[in-house]
Amino acid sequence: MQDKLSHGHMAARLSLQGVTKRxxxxxxxxxxxxxxxxxxxxxxxxxxxxxxxxxxxxxxGIMQPDGGSMEWNGEPLKVNNPKxxxxxxxxxxxxxxxxxEALSVLENIALGMDGGLSMGELEVKVREVxxxxxxxxxxxxxxxxxxxxxxxxxxxVRALLLNPKLLIMDExxxxxxxxxxxxxxxxxxxxxxxxxxxxxxxxxxxxxKELCDTATILRNGKxxxxxxxxxxxxxxxxxxxxxxxxxxxxxxxxREFGDVRLKVRGLNLVKNSDFGMALKNxxxxxxxxxxxxxxxVAGNGQNELLGALSxxxxxxxxxxxxxxxxxxxxxxxxxxxxxLCCVPEERHGHAAVPDFSLSDNAVLTxxxxxxxxxxxxxxxxxxxxxxxxxxxxFGVKATGAGALAGSLSGGNLQKFIMGREILxxxxxxVVSQPTWGVDAxxxxxxxxxxxxMAQAGSAIVVISQDLDELLDLCDSLAVINEGALSAPxxxxxxxxxxxxxxxxxxxxxxx
Amino acid sequence: MAMFRxxxxxxxxxxxxxxxxxxxxxxxxxxxxxxxxxxxxxxIGAVREIFLxxxxxxxxxxxxxxxxxxxxxxxxxxxxxxRANVWNIGAEGQFIVGALxxxxxxxxxxxMQGPWILVAMMVAGVxxxxxxxxxxxxxxxxxxxxxILTSLMLTYVAIQILNYLVLGPWKDPMAFGFPQTPLFTPxxxxxxxxxGTVVHLGVPIAFAVxxxxxxxxxxSVFGFQVRVVGAAPDAARYxxxxxxxxxxxxxxxxxxxxxxxxxxxxxxxxxxxTPGFPADYGFTAIIVAFLGRLNPLGVxxxxxxxxxxxxxGDIAQTTIGxxxxxxxxxxxxxxxxxxxxxxxxxxxxxxxxxxxxxxxx
Numbered sequence: 001m002q003d004k005l006s007h008g009h010m011a012a013r014l015s016l017q018g019v020t021k022r023x024x025x026x027x028x029x030x031x032x033x034x035x036x037x038x039x040x041x042x043x044x045x046x047x048x049x050x051x052x053x054x055x056x057x058x059x060x061g062i063m064q065p066d067g068g069s070m071e072w073n074g075e076p077l078k079v080n081n082p083k084x085x086x087x088x089x090x091x092x093x094x095x096x097x098x099x100x101e102a103l104s105v106l107e108n109i110a111l112g113m114d115g116g117l118s119m120g121e122l123e124v125k126v127r128e129v130x131x132x133x134x135x136x137x138x139x140x141x142x143x144x145x146x147x148x149x150x151x152x153x154x155x156x157v158r159a160l161l162l163n164p165k166l167l168i169m170d171e172x173x174x175x176x177x178x179x180x181x182x183x184x185x186x187x188x189x190x191x192x193x194x195x196x197x198x199x200x201x202x203x204x205x206x207x208x209k210e211l212c213d214t215a216t217i218l219r220n221g222k223x224x225x226x227x228x229x230x231x232x233x234x235x236x237x238x239x240x241x242x243x244x245x246x247x248x249x250x251x252x253x254x255r256e257f258g259d260v261r262l263k264v265r266g267l268n269l270v271k272n273s274d275f276g277m278a279l280k281n282x283x284x285x286x287x288x289x290x291x292x293x294x295x296x297v298a299g300n301g302q303n304e305l306l307g308a309l310s311x312x313x314x315x316x317x318x319x320x321x322x323x324x325x326x327x328x329x330x331x332x333x334x335x336x337x338x339x340l341c342c343v344p345e346e347r348h349g350h351a352a353v354p355d356f357s358l359s360d361n362a363v364l365t366x367x368x369x370x371x372x373x374x375x376x377x378x379x380x381x382x383x384x385x386x387x388x389x390x391x392x393x394f395g396v397k398a399t400g401a402g403a404l405a406g407s408l409s410g411g412n413l414q415k416f417i418m419g420r421e422i423l424x425x426x427x428x429x430v431v432s433q434p435t436w437g438v439d440a441x442x443x444x445x446x447x448x449x450x451x452x453m454a455q456a457g458s459a460i461v462v463i464s465q466d467l468d469e470l471l472d473l474c475d476s477l478a479v480i481n482e483g484a485l486s487a488p489x490x491x492x493x494x495x496x497x498x499x500x501x502x503x504x505x506x507x508x509x510x511x
Numbered sequence: 512m513a514m515f516r517x518x519x520x521x522x523x524x525x526x527x528x529x530x531x532x533x534x535x536x537x538x539x540x541x542x543x544x545x546x547x548x549x550x551x552x553x554x555i556g557a558v559r560e561i562f563l564x565x566x567x568x569x570x571x572x573x574x575x576x577x578x579x580x581x582x583x584x585x586x587x588x589x590x591x592x593x594r595a596n597v598w599n600i601g602a603e604g605q606f607i608v609g610a611l612x613x614x615x616x617x618x619x620x621x622x623m624q625g626p627w628i629l630v631a632m633m634v635a636g637v638x639x640x641x642x643x644x645x646x647x648x649x650x651x652x653x654x655x656x657x658x659i660l661t662s663l664m665l666t667y668v669a670i671q672i673l674n675y676l677v678l679g680p681w682k683d684p685m686a687f688g689f690p691q692t693p694l695f696t697p698x699x700x701x702x703x704x705x706x707g708t709v710v711h712l713g714v715p716i717a718f719a720v721x722x723x724x725x726x727x728x729x730x731s732v733f734g735f736q737v738r739v740v741g742a743a744p745d746a747a748r749y750x751x752x753x754x755x756x757x758x759x760x761x762x763x764x765x766x767x768x769x770x771x772x773x774x775x776x777x778x779x780x781x782x783x784x785t786p787g788f789p790a791d792y793g794f795t796a797i798i799v800a801f802l803g804r805l806n807p808l809g810v811x812x813x814x815x816x817x818x819x820x821x822x823x824g825d826i827a828q829t830t831i832g833x834x835x836x837x838x839x840x841x842x843x844x845x846x847x848x849x850x851x852x853x854x855x856x857x858x859x860x861x862x863x864x865x866x867x868x869x870x871x872x
Binding site (some may be wrong): 024025310311312331332333336342344346349350351352353354355356360363364365367373376377378380404406407 | 733746748
């Protein structure tokens, strides 16, 4: 800290003045200004679509600003491409990794390097960096055998080899277990002490409070505030981020559960592609009125599980028991008629067709339960009526039932999709990532709708990578790892440490 | 210097969706006139004869109807399939096999009479086309073989089957050795619907089928299924629509309609089968489907436009001495310009600011 203050009069490491970027129909960044000091861990906080990614893409040279200027150590900065950024000492670790599955750690690092080092020299340097920052990873391992956290370490090592003066981390923790997050923070703090500035992009407030010295808050492409996260509460930062107040979900106390509505027993699925995940002997029960969470790091079988539950993939008849009817062999239509509705993770092109009107998107899944088709014909009037009801009851901002699904914002489309399924009043609802990429206001609305639905007597399964969401929402939860599901636990007795270990694949006790 | 570049539109432009087919036709006329002028023909005259004379000369209107009928009938079937991203390129083969199946009926009903014979021929034509389209459907759904390749290659097989039959078992012994089947009897031939013209019953059938399909595509669950499978296959599966079933349905539909077009053509203008029966209607209908924006009502208009080029091409051969290939050239240019100008649906042309303005920052 002392060191940082003494640099106070020096030029900032990076300074942005009025940076602006336009896309067709949107102003992604509107005159954004802020400064990052040497050694500072600076958070860029904002909701999905607030303009964080666009801004860092300009700093890293992937895009060029339409207006404004940037300075690097007091000198005017113009970054033509990422290579130029790296030469200046700007490194970036992306949210989505660009790694070749079939190559080793070292080969992947070599492919990302601009300079001409021999493999031997590179290996020595890689081991040096790994040793210095406690990023343990064997350089000869093949990437496909690595966990997501380990893959991220490759990207970090790749960035650190360039001795960066500024490291940009884009949503680095969204795929990590709590233990991996702790380890990552250790590395970042060490870098910061050595004078490397870090621009940390996230929407997770407690992480920012824990890690960052300063936070710049973006909303709709504009800077709406700068703060010291240590002096703020998560709630106060969230309110700045969304520009409104949050109520928090109200969950009735002392909730009673009824009979088991969904019973999954010995659900197995062979993997359908090299990058898919097999499901291994999954068992769980969900009772009437219960919200059951499935936690886990992305890519551990969540999509496969949703497909097997929705009927998009057929399984053995007896693997899924819906209120005493065996439905494993049924397709999506018959399962919906039997009382099981699902919402997959991907909104565009899976849960909804972007080029179709909302009314047609209602026909997609609600046509049988809501009688939207009669005699082989789509009943346009009935469909519009149901769509209007969804729009009204779920506060969907749209020009009407005829609006194209793709024209809605992420949060509004998700509200529409959730409304479409919830208003069909299924006995069991399975949702995956219900609030992924959704603004905080819409997320809260969706959470409340799920809680209300459970109270009205449905059984609900929520599959999510966001542990906070599950802990807030669920009555019980289990962890999925490598296609296997842990034993369920009551949320009130669950420890974050234990869940984290399960997410990382360490099963403490024979489940 | 002012430059232009494409900028992505926030939403696809509906205005462009419907105006690019018109652009394409106008560009074809313009470029066609230039090309044929350079080649030493009367280019403007060629465009006039091909695109305008068929419309201004009322004697040619009946020909337009007769030429448009198979194009519309095949084109609507293809358009429905293309909507579902099922690319049947082999309608020409299904057209031929449908005609052969119907001709098979004529060979066993030569001594019989009654309107039921025509009905039986049409049913056979539809079934023949369906059966031939079932081969790519089976290969696609069971073995994931690309239907573009299989359907296209089967066209050449169909031509060989036609040649074999008319040169061999089906050859008319009374035809002095010419490779052709016996002429259809009056009970096997389509009646004309407008006395004194060549407009046969197949013409109103084709337009009626297109109108019915327009209704089905817009309103029925089948139409919904086809659209959703084409627009978002994952959403279709989630919505409970099987993509394999859809592939089967649209291939059988487009094959059946091509087969129907085949037997209507055989029982109408040809009244027999000869090796000269294939006239590339099945291929030209691909242009019709795209020019009609894969919309059955659009296909009706596009079918008429392509019929104009067929009829006009024949006129230009006699009046200006244009080669027969000119018709094909104009038709191909139309598809080319249509696909090229389609970029305007998702992108718009904007004038870029000149370099000096940009350096202000």
